[in-house]
Amino acid sequence: MSPQRSPNPADGEPRSGGPGAPEVVPSGEDSYVARVARGAGISTAGQGVGRFLGYLTQILIARLFGPASYGFYTAGVAALNLAQIVSRFGMENGVVRYVAHYRARGDASRVRGTIIQAVAVACLVSVLLSAAMFFGAGFMAGWYYKEPTMAAVLRAFAAVLPFFVFMMMVLWATQGFQTVTYAAYVQQIIRPALYLLLVPLFYLFTDGIVGVVAAYGLSMLLGGAVAVYFLWRLFPEIFDPKVRPKFETRALFSVSVPMSISTGAQYLNTWSATWILAYFAAGAPVGIFNAAARTATFSTIVRFAFSGIFSPIISSLHAQGDRENMGRLYKDISRWIFMGAFAIFMVILLLSHEILALFGGDFTAGWAALILVAFAQLYSSSVGPTPRMLAMTDNQNVVMFATATAALVGVAVSALLVGLASTPDAKILGAAVGMSSAIISENTLTLAAVRRRLGFWPYNAEWLKPLAAGVLAAGAAYLLGLVLPFSAAIPTIAVVGAAFGLVYLALLLLFGLSPTDREFVGAFWNVARRYLRRGRGRA
Template sequence: METRSEAAASSGPYARLRGLLARLTGGTHEASVTKRLAGTIFIIRVISAAMAYLAQILLARWMTGSDYGIYVYVWTWVLLLGATMDFGMASSAQKIIPEYRTRGDHARLRGFLAGSRWLVLATSTAVALLLAGLIHLLSPWIDPNAILPLYVGCLALPPFVVANTQDGIARSHDWMRLALMPQFIIRQTLIIGLTAGALMLGIGLSATVALLASAAAVLIAVIGQTIVINRRLADHVGPGEKAYDVGGWLAISLPIMLVESFYQLLSYTDVLMLQQFRSSEEVGVYFAVVKTLALVSFIHYAMAATTAHRFAEYNAIGDKDRLSAYVAHAIKWTFWPSLAATVTLLAFGKPLLWLFGPSFVGGYEIMFVAATGLVVRSAIGPVERLLNMLGHQRICATAYAVSFVMNVGLCIALVPRYGGMGAAAATSLSLTFETILLFYVVRSRLGLHVLAFGKARPAR
């Protein structure tokens, strides 16, 4: 029988207050955990962004405009290739690990945790050597000042790829600080420290020296991460038999690799195309604009990193209602913070760009065009992770491929004439087109309304 105090608690202002708190905190344990973990990721990425921003400001001021442009160009290639040379293992880990845990397949789980890292280390080393050979063959047609920096970029690739893979493994266990701190905090700190140290020693900060410092930072950070993650996995999983289902891993990972590859290409096409048609100084200005707007994409990254393995888990146990509610939550908490961050960054855009140098303020108008695509894309949240985790990698890759081809075509048409403004317009139009494609793919394949506006329908 309900007591008077229980009745009071279940009705009136007490119930309304609890209802309000439930809505503010997401209403479910999963939502609360997601927001807490996403908040952790976002804070790390914001701190990292501030450090990366500081690093780029210092490098822009310490280096000549030409050297800084070459550094940006080569480091963009490192980021692009490093994010795609893991065969999709960093993302597929968030599908494979929850499925092995759900099935109780501990032998394959142990095999994946160890074997995936050795696999990507071996393959990325081989690819880096092949790229170095290609640079040698093409050297007569490459800017002489960029050849040595490109070789240094090849050195950075294997540890960069291993770090990405370990990021995915750590996120699958909700070890968000272990996943992100080495790459986004420790690495940035080391880049600043090593480049500053070179200047103090009287070493001129050329593009080659800056890239050597960046490569060393990547290597030191991944060594530390490897030591810590091995200790945690030993306690969490324990010793035992290992089974290596490499074929099964690749069957899941390769389609995801296509998605990631086209996503990265879409993200960096503007900078790379700008380098082909405009001066290194203009590339530097545009890169400063992109870095200034990075906070918006960090929100999407935070939600994607937090939700992917739970999409896979809920799908594996067949809980469609829980999956639908979780997807709606992830979209809401991607779009509205992204919109608020965009408005804030545009309001303070000029002083932020001035920090790079007075000439960088000329990129302020470009910010408005570049921000448009980011806001539109945030309106559907991390649906690419949803498609990947639920086995629709191929159609997701197709959507990204079409958007990438569109971006390249628009860049070729707009960049030679309009420079950075053309690159921003091309990317924003491509992101808008990609958003429309993904919205219809998810609605047709999963029966979900994946838009920040409107009511979500249950997953089929």
């Protein structure tokens, strides 16, 4: 039975679930809100574990080697990520699409052929790029980075590249079977945990930052082996010689190549400021900026957690022509994303010095960059999953235009401000402005496109509740921080952060939850209880 509909409000926009709003979504276990809560709950857990392990590893590397070596490591990671995106050649999109397509038709030969061809093409390109990186490392170190140390770092990362690409392509292949569980296990838990364990081991038995890169590569190799095992569990025919692979080269490349453009633009939005900063000031400034930017992206955990489950639901509603529920879901999810992201932003605002001090005393110089990029990420969260909304409603070309335009803006602003800055601190701040410009540009363009093409707008009076709760909770936590008897970073973060969180939640409850808020909380709690019961059952 189709969901009940209600007339559009007078302003022409679907209303969010505020007090007095009509119920237009199904209720119970199969409601859109319940499905979002379940998906977001599982994804948040995976994202949270992965981000936490990765953050601990970055802190460990920074404290072991200092800001200069950490900066060289960061520049190497930027080069590695660029090379792996070029190596994939958009094949990750093709393998997901056509594995799902041929599997639905029961065509095991074409499923096997698609996986083999996508992985083989990407790995072949990665080997070629790895060789170019290795033999060109000396030239790049002298010409671009102007730092001889970078040659050894680039060569080490060149050796890592094929393992990285192989692991990622196998994980993308598993997602073609309509599950993200195995990719989450490897990407967010197994591989980061292995890396965290290997870093101190390699530090003891190797010399310098190159040893850390070796640990990075070994974690990729082991992660790739686990990924192959998961793929075999999903599709045993992958190693069955009786299933002759059939290759659909034209179809695979027709999807992969155009999407590689969008992926490249997204890379520039994330890494262009680091590249430009590395050109003008390789070493410590890059390390300090990366610590600030990486910390600022913590708020994106909330958006990513919702985006995965949001996409198929919106795609289904669009196919049904159900604009009423599309608008409601977009409004509600945008508000929920903002609630979580605003809490993380306020904690960063309160504790910017203390958080960066975890990396080492020198890293506190990036506090202004941290707050600036964190604000840009908060704005990104406030517009909701606009790129997914557009991509799932046949407006993917708009997303590509917005992403590419934002990338150009970020590169131009970063190059101008970093190039003109005369001090390391000013260069770090210039890179932060450039990165923030790219983030704000992309999200402003996609927000405007959602408004113009679909007629949806995420904001309403319900947003005043989390805003007021966050400001009041931050004031209370700030006053508490002034009277604390200790000054060490970890206890200050723990006490002030916990105080803010408790007051924030209490005020949200005091201000009142909307009907969809209550349904979301109830469904989220049900998911948590089920996992707790399973845990007790295994124990």
